[in-house]
Ligand SMILES: Nc1ncnc2c1ncn2[C@@H]1O[C@H](COP(=O)(O)OP(=O)(O)OP(=O)(O)O)[C@@H](O)[C@H]1O
């Protein structure tokens with residue numbers, strides 16, 4: 007079943023006297039249960055595309071379908087029941103949480119708001135998810151500033167998956183983390199993915215990281231998808247010069263790291 011489809015999606019930004027074509031005619035579909043990576047250099051339009059799909063920003067042109075339904079012109083009210091089903095996790099987990107409230111209260115509130123489980127079960131439900139991401143439930147009593155980046159990113163994952171989403175966009179969620187924690191978070195996402203039958207769009211500039219989690223890939227350059235398909239095939243046999251550059255930049259970083 008088709009989970010997401012976008013058709014001729016465009017988003018331009020007027021900056022100074024110029025026009026930035028952040029997303030410039032993107033077409034694709036993602037089937038239920040698939041994990042796609044969206045890779046591309048900085049500024050290629052990955053985050054903008056992610057936000058467009060979830061209607062966090064409005065497109066200039068094009069259409070977005072979720073479960074076969076055209077949501078492009080859905081109002082805030084029409085989107086509300088879908089909000090729970092489509093979640094996005096961002097690079098900086100500090101932006102996910104309000105610094106003045108305890109982590110737990112913030113997660114409980116969103117679970118209550120979306121009525122995911124009965125009120126009296128909310129805390130047990132979240133504690134269970136904390137265990138699943140290997141975090142001690144006491145962390146729920148802390149403030150965002152009291153946690154490490156890796157802990158907070160796990161909390162952001164708990165917050166997103168506590169809503170039982172169908173479609174999850176992860177935008178550079180491991181980029182700011184140490185390599186060992188990156189691996190843990192990716193393994194965690196894989197486990198969650200199969201447990202929850204999630205459909206995932208995993209945004210990263212690093213095609214090496216993308217290979218660890220995704221089966222398929224969209225390669226984005228200057229607002230356009232220039233290449234797409236099975237990630238292993240593209241990794242070993244890229245068609246575009248641009249894709250070759252993305253791959254060799256990953257390989258050269260690895261070599262430097264190993265020396
Ligand atoms: N709100 C905005 N106003 C003006 N320009 C914007 C806005 N958002 C994004 N852009 C521009 O659109 C282009 C695409 O940005 P976007 O953040 O989508 O890229 P990205 O691929 O996510 O990059 P990165 O890997 O650095 O996160 C960039 O040139 C960016 O400066």
Ligand SMILES: [Mg+2]
Pocket residue numbers: 052053054177178
């Ligand atoms: Mg981005």
